[in-house]
Amino acid sequence: MKLNHSDYKQRNMKIWNEVAPRYHKRWASVSKGPFQSTTKLIELVNINKGNIVLDLACGTGVVTKKIRNKVGNLGYVVGADTSTTAIKIAKKWNGKKSNLDFVNIDAEKFSFLKKFDVVTCQYALFFFPNAQKALKNIRNSLKKSGKIGISVHGSKEKVPFFSSILDSVTQYIPDYVPPGSPNLDRFGTKSALKKEISRAGFSKITVKEFVFHYSPGKFEDYWKNYIKYIATPLKEKLDALEYSEIKGLKQLVKEKTIQYTKKNGEILFPWQVLILTAKY
Template sequence: MKTFCGLSYDPVKFKQTFRDNWNTVAPTYHAGWASAGRGPFRSTKELVKAANIRRDDYVLDLACGTGAVAKEASQFVGPSGLLVGIDFARGPLAIARSENPACNFAEMDAEHIGLRARFDVVLCQYALMFFPEPEKVLVALRALLKRGGRLAVAVHGPAEGVPYFSTIMEPVLKRIPDIRPAGTPNVHRFGRKEDLENVISAAGFSEVAVRNFIFDYQAGSFAQYWSDYMSTTAASIRSKIEARGAQVVEEIRMESEERSRKYADNGSITFPWQVLVATAANR
């Protein structure tokens, strides 16, 4: 395995796998999560609100996915403003375009942004933690922002704050600790306030502020939760889990079910979901 910047994972392969998986799960993700504003996507309104968008602002939605943030932001951008969304996967972009015909969308890698426009606001929901070089992305965003421009970023909280992920993933890692190469970006990468503040400040932003939100997510029965998680969240590693054999899969399932009971009431699971929303200025 090659080493990149001291890491034992291959960032090029990681991004390709991430893109392929994103293209596959985008319709389910959009219908069941983003467009419905369920669980963590209740942060969409909070993210856009925190950005304080004005009618004549030029707004960039970075790693826009299926366009949930762009749709919310479009309510605040007037005819003299501009709203652009970029993502590196065609599947979610197709959904974004179909639901937001008045917005501008482009297929573009956030680590290689090819835009000349200068923006008043940059929005980024649930993507910063997955960039192999997040500092590089944030520095590039500063160059795209006008003086006094505003950044608003949403990320998932730490493992203990988002049991939807950890309830299954911790039993997986216990049995298959090498399921992902060491150093692979993960969903909790900036889940702690100080880590999120530090990476944004290191890129040169000022007035960094982080707000903490606790939403809830109704996952249904354990069977529904297990099926949803394995077919969407764990889609990229599911084959590796199943390759360990039926006994290992059953052990993971049984431990996950036991862990989920603390969040269940009358057979229905409701998870708390911690989200951090950071804002910063380009002074």
């Protein structure tokens, strides 16, 4: 069955509610690998003291926290996400502050009474099935002098941490990514990202490319953590495979990691990230 936008968002919200605690611990709260982008994003979008900022799809609040430190007590920051669990973690992790708020909203369906100086969105634009709708909401929430800062992962061949597994799994489980899901690397090139942002009416668009590195340990660690961290709907599909299929799948993944494996057995993946800034 093909998912429509609303089914996809429901499913994705459930997944994020389940994985948010693991995501926070393993990724977001450590500035390693792709998360070196948090500081870069804030630098590039040039947030100033006293700014009013929206961090859209804030997840567990890692970008939000750094923004709040940057705007200081005279500024104001709102972190917004559809996942109630992520927002709970964000609130706890950031602590109570009079100029920091976290709200549950859908990026495709929001409006605020106040207008923002800056809107940031890290690693989420590709999750919005109707990204244009989200971008138009962002633009409507900005002051005329406002700016946006958006980070996305590069296309799949530039992020082998994802593609080594995904390209292999989909050979064994063709509906691992359910039909109707948006393609998560559709904004993974400079031109595709720029085009999408320009279509929504933004100007002065600049995209910078970064290649970070991330070591998931040796192959066995990479594989073990994959099994440990995936959400239930995906785990169920894996569990339905025969033992021999799992063995074949693991071997296929291993082959894809060989080119990134060092002499001591550690894998070191390159990880391309694009960071876009633009004006209203």
